[in-house]
Amino acid sequence: xxxxxxxxxxxxxIDSARTVxxxxxxxxxxxDDDSLDVARIASLCEQxxxxxxxxxxxxxxxxxxxxxxxGLLGLKERPKDLPHLQAAAAVGQAHLMRLYNDCLQAxxxxxxxxxxxxxxxxxxxxxxxxxxxxxxxFEYPVIPIINENDTVSISExxxxxxxxxxxxxxxxxxxxxxxxxxxxxxxxxxxxxAPGSKVIPLVENWDGVPGLATDDRSRRGxxxxxxxxxxxxxxxxxxxxxxxxxxxxxxxxxxILAGEEVGTLFVGERTRLPAWKRxxxxxxxxxxSLRVDAGARKxxxxxxxxxxxxxxxxVEGDFDVxxxxxxxxxxxxxxxxxxxxxxxRTIQSIRxxxxxDIEAQLGxxxxxxxxHRDNLVVF
Numbered sequence: 001x002x003x004x005x006x007x008x009x010x011x012x013x014i015d016s017a018r019t020v021x022x023x024x025x026x027x028x029x030x031x032d033d034d035s036l037d038v039a040r041i042a043s044l045c046e047q048x049x050x051x052x053x054x055x056x057x058x059x060x061x062x063x064x065x066x067x068x069x070x071g072l073l074g075l076k077e078r079p080k081d082l083p084h085l086q087a088a089a090a091v092g093q094a095h096l097m098r099l100y101n102d103c104l105q106a107x108x109x110x111x112x113x114x115x116x117x118x119x120x121x122x123x124x125x126x127x128x129x130x131x132x133x134x135x136x137x138f139e140y141p142v143i144p145i146i147n148e149n150d151t152v153s154i155s156e157x158x159x160x161x162x163x164x165x166x167x168x169x170x171x172x173x174x175x176x177x178x179x180x181x182x183x184x185x186x187x188x189x190x191x192x193x194a195p196g197s198k199v200i201p202l203v204e205n206w207d208g209v210p211g212l213a214t215d216d217r218s219r220r221g222x223x224x225x226x227x228x229x230x231x232x233x234x235x236x237x238x239x240x241x242x243x244x245x246x247x248x249x250x251x252x253x254x255x256i257l258a259g260e261e262v263g264t265l266f267v268g269e270r271t272r273l274p275a276w277k278r279x280x281x282x283x284x285x286x287x288x289s290l291r292v293d294a295g296a297r298k299x300x301x302x303x304x305x306x307x308x309x310x311x312x313x314x315v316e317g318d319f320d321v322x323x324x325x326x327x328x329x330x331x332x333x334x335x336x337x338x339x340x341x342x343x344x345r346t347i348q349s350i351r352x353x354x355x356x357d358i359e360a361q362l363g364x365x366x367x368x369x370x371x372h373r374d375n376l377v378v379f
Contacts, residue, residue: 008259010259010260010265013265014256014259016175017175017176017177017241018176019057019173019177021059021169021170021173021179022253023062023162023163025181025183026063033071034067034068034071036068036071038099040248042103043250045100047253048143050254054257057138057173059134059169061147061162061165062096062100063162064147065092065093066085068093069089069090073087093147104143111145112143113145114146115146115147116130121283122284127279146165146169148162164234166178167232167234168234171275171282171283178231178241178242178243180228180245181245182228182247183246183248185246186201186245186246186263187203188200199264201264206233206236206269210226232244232266234282236269237281237379238270238277238282239273240268240272243256244263245263245264280339280375280377281336284324286323286324286337287317288325289316289327290316290347290370291312291314291315291329291330292328293330294329295311296310296311297327300335300376301335301336306372307327307338307370308368308369309354309358310352311370312351312370313351313352317344318345319340321340321341322340323340324338324339325338325371327371334379336376336379338372341372
């Protein structure tokens with residue numbers, strides 16, 4: 001295959017990445033009969049080895065356990081009920097990890113398995129434990145191989161698909177590049193395969209991008225372009241970049257690291273957020289909200305202020321102190337998230353009131369702010 005000339009701007013962005021998070025879709029790893037494509041796994045591991053030789057850290061978020069289990073169990077189509085999905089995952093996961101480990105050992109490296117659920121990201125303690133485990137694994141000649149723990153996941157703690165898991169793993173780490181490998185060449189400016197439709201090489205402005213997604217998805221996978229764009233958005237909003245590319249290209253990782261204009265590059269939209277802010281704004285899911293007036297929104301967005309009681313117009317939901325809440329502006333749009341400095345009952349009793357009036361009523365117990373700016377993320 002003739003390689004194209006590298007793009008200097010793309011190359012500079014890739015050169016700045018200390019960690020490469022690679023998400024591999026089920027269809028990338030599978031043959032037509034649902035068995036795992038050993039040659040493709042071996043090729044990916046060889047390219048991963050070359051990335052490591054550039055002194056970068058590599059994490060792989062892999063699908064394929066259910067698909068592998070389907071092949072081993074002789075299933076002709078993906079199970080639709082949870083028990084059979086989990087059974088297929090249990091059978092396939094061991095086979096999948098053995099293949100990764102065997103292929104990595106050819107390059108004096110090993111696979112380290114991490115099976116995660118949504119609760120590992122919602123709990124701050126467990127979230128930090130995952131991060132610390134990854135940081136420690138980077139000290140050794142191993143590649144962390146991450147998958148959702150399908151055998152125990154239920155709807156309340158599922159990620160939904162491994163694109164979302166990959167975005168959360170990416171946001172655990174610093175100075176990253178997320179590479180999503182699928183069986184599509186990137187984001188198209190029209191329907192893939194339609195006459196005149198072309199891959200968009202670079203996305204810097206999100207306006208109009210969601211409308212380009214189609215509902216097409218592979219027979220084996222769980223996500224389509226809509227889910228990929230949701231994952232991309234989570235990553236670019238914290239200041240990191242993403243490439244969606246075709247994992248069936250036998251040299252795709254080499255080409256990406258060489259700065260070639262392959263796939264679609266989505267550029268980070270802001271200065272990189274610190275890990276604490278990433279967890280607050282882009283990992284946890286709030287279960288309650290506070291509505292604020294226009295003045296409070298302006299102070300939070302433009303001045304970086306804390307949220308004061310006088311700016312709160314309504315409390316929606318019951319919650320305890322330090323719960324994560326959404327902030328909703330007068331137009332009904334969520335524009336920020338933060339950790340509440342007091343519970344919902346307290347906020348309900350002091351909302352819309354001036355600090356002096358609250359202090360006269362509550363004395364030394366009066367809260368100075370509803371959400372401190374250090375515990376707040378503005379989108």
